[in-house]
Amino acid sequence: MVEITIRKRPRTDAVITQRKFFKKTARGKVIKVLRERYLRDDVSCGIHSCRECAAVEDAKPTLPSSGSTEHPTFPNGHFVLPDTNVFLAQMDLIESSLFTPPIVVLQTVMEEVRHRSLPLYNRLKALLKADDKQTWVFYNEFRSETAIVREEDESPNDRNDRGIRKATAWYNTHISLARPPIRGQTRPPLPDVVLLTDDAANRQKAEKDGIKSLSVRRYVEGTKDSSKLLDLLSATGSDTLEPTKAVSARQALYPEYLPMATLLAGVKSGQLHQGHFNANQYNYLEGSVPVQGLDKPVLLIGREHMNRAVQGDVVAVEVFPEAKWKASADEVVDQETTLKNDDAEESEEEGDDVETIAEQNVLRSEHSKRVASERQPTGRIVGIIKRNWRSYVCHIDSTSLTSSNQTSLSQQTVFATPVSRLLPRIRLRTRQAPSLLGQKILVTIDRWDSTSRYPEGHFVRALGKVESKEAEQESLLLEFDVPYRPFGKAILDCLPEEGEAWVVPPKSDTNPEWRDREDLRDLLICSIDPPGCQDIDDALHARPLPNGNIEAGVHIADVSRFVLPDTPMDKEAAARGTTVYLVDKRIDMLPALLGTNLCSLRPFVERLAFSVIWEMNADAEIVNVRFTKSVIASKQAFTYKEAQIRKDDPHMQDDLSKSIRLLNTLAVKLRAGRMAAGALNLASPEVKIHMDTSESSDPIDVEQKELLETNSLVEEFMLLANISVARKIQETFPQTAVLRRHLPPPKTNFEKLQDILKKRKGLALDVSSSGALAASLDKCLDPSEPAFNTLVRIMATRCMLSAEYFCSGSVARDTFGHYGLASPIYTHFTSPIRRYADVLAHRQLAAAVSYAPLHPSLHSKPHVERVLDVVNKRHRMAQMAGRASVEFYVGLALKARGARGTVVEEAFVIRTFRNGIGVFVSKLGLEGLVMFTRETQFEPDGYRITVPAPQGDTAIAVFDKVKVQIEVEKDRNTQRGKVKMTLVGPVDLRALSA
């Protein structure tokens, strides 16, 4: 039994235990709130073998008793006690593995950080849990000696600062009280608790009270690895110490932001619009913000109107009157070429220097050429509602270095060019610039002042040499925010104790494993997967029934048996959301023991499964469906190819081959039924990378993936299982079922494609429904060009929205539909090893068939929504990471091929610009840009560009087939690999551009 006590407190201390404040509600009403707190003496200081705190129960001190003796200023040992601003501004420093002193985190500080920035608060919490850091949270507001009350005329900030100072002083006296001098012995030296703060006024006050305090910079300068750590210092922190130039003297380059209250009021009243800022990847001087209420995104032209927004920020835009609306530029403007001479150091005084003028020229020349017909809402950003800055993978621009001497340790201001084309260059100061050249590095943006053309950031860490596989891989994972750390101990502890040796226990009525489980071990079940697949989540079977119907079953790995709710493993899986597949690496959602062994439905062993079993008639109509937990033993694991061969070989007449044939006949009918209902057959450029050998993993070639009949077989049954499960869980849990939907795309998305098709090919695209679209896509044929249809499908796919998970109670019933699959309801159930949404669906289905009660969290709509938000984001990121990884390898393959001779491929034109064309190389799944240096004639309405050539001018238009030479060239300044394409046919421009 637990001990239940009453917290008694004397009546007199109401002054310090009660807190009164006024709160304004959303409706503008003012409410008085009274809160109390209970002060206690059993709040532990967290220092090992502290006599005073030994009596406190269940406190596990984590700080070493003598602190850290590494810092020369404090030979007796010390602890650091940072204030709030240190955590807010210098989190990278504190997270660094080189920053080792024991840290005391005050409750006051924690709360302030939480109040100011949730992402930082989460990082702080992760830091507190990290094994390699010595940290302790001291609840100073709950300890009677250190609790303070805000005085009259004292700002909350000052109150917190005073609280922090008081806690520091308390720590120092506490240490001396806990270690009284023993008679006859010299008193051992006492460690200091040092207040870290960048607030000079706070330091002064601390000194007056006799508390040791240091600024972060001064503290770090004293440490061993100061040069490495100093780089991690963020710019905001160093500002007060090193005022380089008078900020006020500088000219503002950007308009100031409006105050937050004005922004919110403006958005509410409809004068301003709110949305995510999207940079234009072809033209760095242009961006757009999709907003509600306008059909087309708001266009932002020029630096000033983009006003320091960075990709992904939530911004408020003001839309200009219609007379000032403009069309999007039709020119490619590259940041590096236009601004290559901008100097990192000198641009402290930015104004009418050469670059600005060059930029203005670009804009001016563009304006005159903009097409009036394609005007779209134009506006400017008046404020940022929320920054979405993260760490960016960058290269150091070698030209911005003042001294590239390897041993130079002088502080330099350099430019870091992000890998993503959507981001501006970042200016940072570093002492190790020369050694960072040719490396991929991680950079965080600290701030972007209105007087500075570029955002200012600081160096976080180096990832490794450019083009080394490790660095590229890690940078990819970081860029797409994929959690890739190995699984921690707490997570691995959730695995079955038997480890690899775990087996399904022998069948018995008493064994809990066999409770409510069907024994399907005798069924002829097999799995069909891509070659080399280790995480087999699904297996199938089919057999004729005596009544003439057919029984077909899909068996999915029973992951929810191993991943129980509310365990560390479950939390980690929810945070990872999905397994990420890169070309040469898989980042698992679940530990490998589960994913590739215990859950994986490997052949010849017994495995736990969750089965969906249909009874179908010969026309593949469902007569009956049931769901059950089961035990299966797969008879064979096929690859798509093997299964295909087995099916097609008339000599194979064994039962397994027959059941594959049976499955196939059903699948064909299912597919026909789906297509008749209006499902889309979309295409995306998927390619396969051929590796040389498994060790060197050098890609040697790229080819397009081929699709076999058996691919479609598996797909049909998985879709059917998902739909059946979706119906069941939606029926049982109408409020919280985990479903997936695909919203129909807005018609305006197709306008451009429709226009191009009409003008170029005389074809019409009917987008009124998914069925109509499917039918009209089928008609988009060019007899002379078989690949044309695929190209149109790829372009149509890009016009669509992406599918998403949702919680059935949070959206209207009529928006449940899946547009692409033309199914009224859908979910993901069939890959629980690699998708977390499937795990949730498994739990809900298990509850729906009364196998196990549903965990309370899955009854809560907000909880499900929150989890699915994360999963949706991870899913999107995982797809992008996978694509980027393929792109990287295609680049490597091209380089390998390029070494053997020039690579010339056929490509389709998909976009035209004033000074270039966008092409798509279907054989490589690669999209690229061909730039023209010479004057061209451009007809934007006809999507045609005329290129002058020696043998006569040649017109090139969208959908034309051209020949391009592809090579990978390194940018001389940043060492960033870039795919360069040059036109070879119909006009050979190689000589001209060289």
Place this chain on the structure above:
Amino acid sequence: MGSRVEILNDDGYRSDGRRQFELRDITMDLSPRGTADGSAMITHGLTQVMVSVFGPREAKMRAQTLHDRAVLNVEVNIAPFSTGERRKRNRGDKRILELAASIKSTFEPVVQTALYPRSQIDIYVHVLQQDGGLLQASINAATLALVGAGIPLLDLVCAVTGGVHSTSPMLDLTTLEENDIPHLTVAVMPKTGNVTLVTMETRLHVDRFGDIFKLTCDAAQVIHQEMKRAAYARTRRLVDAMDVDSKSILLTGDNVDKDTAMNELE
């Protein structure tokens, strides 16, 4: 507000500095007020409730009198200044009626009404300040007021609120916590362990219910000790004022646990 305050943080502290199984400060004041036969003022943290008991007395309304026992009449009045948001509730307010009904049904099996046929016992509950645990405070105060009025009870009734944050149970919730987590109020007769009231207005998973229910029953014992102490101290003071030999009281006072009483004296 919910997202800003952590109900239970990683180190086991609640937002007001208590730990999971710690009740708020309780004070019980049994001094008489006005013409009431028995009255009690109780505070649980920032919740303050005053209860006055009148009776048993002749029933005012003929129609409601019962020939074989007394009628309990509970009226609740929530002061408009009791919450931060000043709001006047009239007496017909459904929530107030429900609160009164809960209190009435809690005490009906406890008060020995059969001893007073054709009479009426009035329990007037005044809520002066509220910060969660309104029902618990009302019931506890009513018990003490009934004791003060000298009305025979089978046992003292002790009420406690309990809730579950994720999977961790906690006791005696403040408004902030009540708004955030599922909770229930339990009223127990501590000697027999009989439960006279369990109410829950939020959804709670059935697996958690058993744990939290048991926990609140245990917590009721703690409140019971506190009540006995208060009742004894009040008696003691009266006895001193009357200048009667205290020993005789001690020996006859069956209702008071002697050991506790002695401890209290020493």
